[in-house]
Amino acid sequence: MNTTNRDLRVTNLEKSFGDFRAINRISLTIRAGEFLTILGPSGSGKTTFLNMVAGFLDTDGGTMTLGDRDITHLPPETRDFGMVFQGYALFPHLSVFDNVAFPLKVRKWSSDKIARHVEEALDLVQLGNLRDRMPKQLSGGQQQRVALARAMVFRPNLLLLDEPLSALDKKLRAEMQEELKRLHRKVGLTFIYITHDQDEALSMSDRVVVMRNGVIVQQGRPDELYKTPRTSFVAGFLGRSNFLRGDVVSLDGEKLTIRNGDLTLRQHAGTATLQPGDTALIALRPEAVSLIEGDAQADNVIEATVSDSNYFGSNFSITAETDHFGTFELTMPAAQLSHDLAVGSRIRLGWSASAGVIVEDDE
Amino acid sequence: MATTGTSAAHAQKSPGRLSVNSIMGSEGRYWLLIAPAVLLMLGFYFYPLARVLWMSFTFPSPGLGNYEDLIDNASVHRTLITTARIGVITTGLTLLFAYLISYVLVHAKPKVERIMFLGVLIPLWISALVRGFSWFILLRREGTINDVLISTGIIDTPLDLIWNELGVVIGMVHYMLPLGVLPIYANMRNIDTRCVAAARGLGASRGVAFRKVFLPLSMPGVIGAGILVFIYSLGFYVTPALLGGGKTLMIAEYIQLQIMDLVNWGRGAMLATTLLVTILLLLGVMSRIIDLRGLFGGK
Missing domain, CATH: 2.40.50.100 (RNA polymerase II/Efflux pump adaptor protein, barrel-sandwich hybrid domain)
Structure with a gap:
């Protein structure tokens, strides 16, 4: 598959809630295979942006294309994007195995193909031995891994991560950062990672986009942003x-x-x-x-x-x-x-x- | 001398006296607080109830004679079957409507939700008698509904909407709705909306996300509401008596008929016992299958 053909291109995206402009004409190209972090304080519009990319929120204006395909008004289930939610949103009534199998079952895969891929995904996040547990029997870090496996098992076009580490303690967070980087290298999937934590942004990303008040203030490699911030906000927020x-x-x-x-x-x-x-x-x-x-x-x-x-x-x-x-x-x-x-x-x-x-x- | 003696006696705990704590453990004193209520219930509720139920074995003659009616009395059979049928139909319809109402409630904007919720609660505060009579105005042959249908030419002859099983079911579903809505709504409120969003994001259409995620997560509320409404329906008196017009007899009205009109205390008490035992059995079976304590907020 031609890699440039899987780029996600966002053009002049807009979203308002009443009088509040949450997203103000954002344009951004996310390259296939890239680990892109969107960094911003709360209220900067980063989660709204992610929800629009995922298809949970309709756009007021602008377009989104994935390769040659216009996805601006597609419902979320047809976009083939994996998403890891803040707080994980595991299905509490399903076991670890059934949680991870969910995206495959709704795609009507055969049961032995499902079993094979779920095992593979669980091994990838090192949870192969917990497949029969229920979500509430797992620790925060384990739930996180299940959410990751579930979001990646169906080979999505890209993976959206909404502050996935915010609920974990400091030590676990550092471990999961390593884990995410490892997974990204291994599966070569496009990651769009939302966070307000500058350390996460600097240590994991290929590229960081700093958002504030619904606009992109600056974007670039982590070291570029750190060494040459364009505005006083970036200089103060990043480091x-x-x-x-x-x-x-x-x-x-x-x-x-x-x-x-x-x-x-x-x-x-x-x-x-x-x-x-x-x-x-x-x-x-x-x-x-x-x-x-x-x-x-x-x-x-x-x-x-x-x-x-x-x-x-x-x-x-x-x-x-x-x-x-x-x-x-x-x-x-x-x-x-x-x-x-x-x-x-x-x-x-x-x-x-x-x-x-x-x-x-x-x- | 005297003062030192008194203080010494105080300091030493007298061995002959039993404190409340030593009898009932450290929580004993809290039991004392509810003792008056317990005694009141025992003396004025459970004792007379037990006496009435006991009558089913003793009146008119000692033995299980009254219970033979359960096997070979046609009118008892008819009443039991009618009661069960109306109970099942009422419960089914109530759950369906309550689910729809709850679903709309939890997905409405907070302001609209408050107003609609009040709409659910207000009927709960109006007596079943008033609500029963209100249905007269709407449902009888010269009632509002028939008038409108005839004057618009949809029907020629008025429909029989009341004094039959249909009328009873309409009135009972209306009465039971708040009881059905409350447990379902409370359960739906606690469903993490992100789970449904996650299902969509993972490739499930609206329908599949509802069927595979929202519906199973809302089942505890539906089961709770089902138990509540079904048990209420079995022993319901006012609405069936008003809207059934004496032709559709449910067990409560039948008991009233036996005791007040026919002075057949034995059969009345037998049916009351049967109703109570049935309900307790139902609860017992259900509590084996599901976690009732969690359902009704006991945990």
């Missing part, structure tokens, strides 16, 4: 950022000079088009900031007072008060910090002109 505001004084090729009071900052412009006189907003990751000691040099140096210091084994997280930008966060490997930073001590913070990113202010 943490310090935000530095100042006026552009001059632009020399790539190099911007930005002033805040008596402080001058050097900053690479990146893709931003700023002119002298504009206000610039720089997003600076906590790990891009370092301590300046002795006569060490950096493009930008500011003074600060330590207000809090937390040790996390492998690294330190330090909060400091600065004169120009208020509270500042920095993290550094514990091995680099030779001495304790007492609360109240004065420190100097430095970072290079290429460490920060100019972002659009959308908060």
Whole structure:
């Protein structure tokens, strides 16, 4: 089968509930075999989007095509999409085996073919020995695996996952993340994964789409989004950022000079088009900031007072008060910090002109 | 001296006194709280009931004579069969309508649902007598329904909608509907709507998703409603008496006839005993098959 022919193409999708615009003209192409994560806070429209893709919600406008096929107004049962629901939605009156067999039975497969495929699917999620249990006799993680097996057993066109890990505890969640990645590699199915958890988005996806207020704010590979967020919302939602505001004084090729009071900052412009006189907003990751000691040099140096210091084994997280930008966060490997930073001590913070990113202010 | 002696006596628990706790365990005192109600029920409900039931073995002469009627008395047979038939038909129709109403209720918008739910409950607060007489106005030969049908030319001669089994069934289904709706509705409310959505997403059409997921998940409510309505129907008096017009005799009216009009206490008590034992047997059998405690909220 031609892989490009299985791409899901969404064009100008719209949905309103009364006066509330849940989805505002979204266009997106999901490539066959891709692990795509849609990341957004609650109310961003990500679940609405998923329900429209699945066919549970009708569209107010726009189209959806799968390969050459227009699926915009198809009922859910004819789309052949697997879906894992928040809270799993296993059928409580059916055993594990019958839950997984359900999509095959409604497709009227022969019973020995059903048995073979169900066994295979249960083995894939390592639940072969629990086939006769009822859902309520299973732990959260096991229910999750049954839901996955059920959604994949009929070889769907793609798999939709609606915050599937949100009900699990932290350790189990990490295990299931690994499991999902393994399954994705193994079956090569397109995954559309909905979450509000940035760690899940960063660690699992081929591509992340950040949604907010019914529109796509930015999309790209996880490292792209993390390194070069386009707006202050993305910079703050995906990982943490310090935000530095100042006026552009001059632009020399790539190099911007930005002033805040008596402080001058050097900053690479990146893709931003700023002119002298504009206000610039720089997003600076906590790990891009370092301590300046002795006569060490950096493009930008500011003074600060330590207000809090937390040790996390492998690294330190330090909060400091600065004169120009208020509270500042920095993290550094514990091995680099030779001495304790007492609360109240004065420190100097430095970072290079290429460490920060100019972002659009959308908060 | 005297003060120390008193306090010493207090400190030492007197061995001769039995506390409530020592007799009934630590929960004994809570049983005391419901003792008046239990005594009242025993003295004014269970005792006279037992006396009446006992009469079926003692009146007019001791023995099982009254129970022979169950085997060889044609009018007793007719009454029992009529009762069972009307009970089954009423239960079936009530479950069908109650299921439809509940289904619409749980799928309606919250505002509409509240108003419709009130529509289900209000009849429950109106006496069966008033509701029975209301059906007169609608169903009798010169009633509203026949008037409309004749004046629009659909029929020439009025239909017999009352004073027969049809009238009894209409009145009883109407009376039983809230009793059928409540357990079914309560059960449907607890069905995870995502299960039905999941079934659709997994390839089931609307009909298949309903048949394979929603319907089985709603069965506990249907069974509960069925038991409730059937048991109620068996012993129902007012509506059959009003709308049956004396021709369709159900067991409750027949008992009343035996005791009040024919002063045949023996046969009346025998039928009452039969009814009670039948109901208890039914409950016993059902509780073996399904979890009754869970059904009626006992868990």
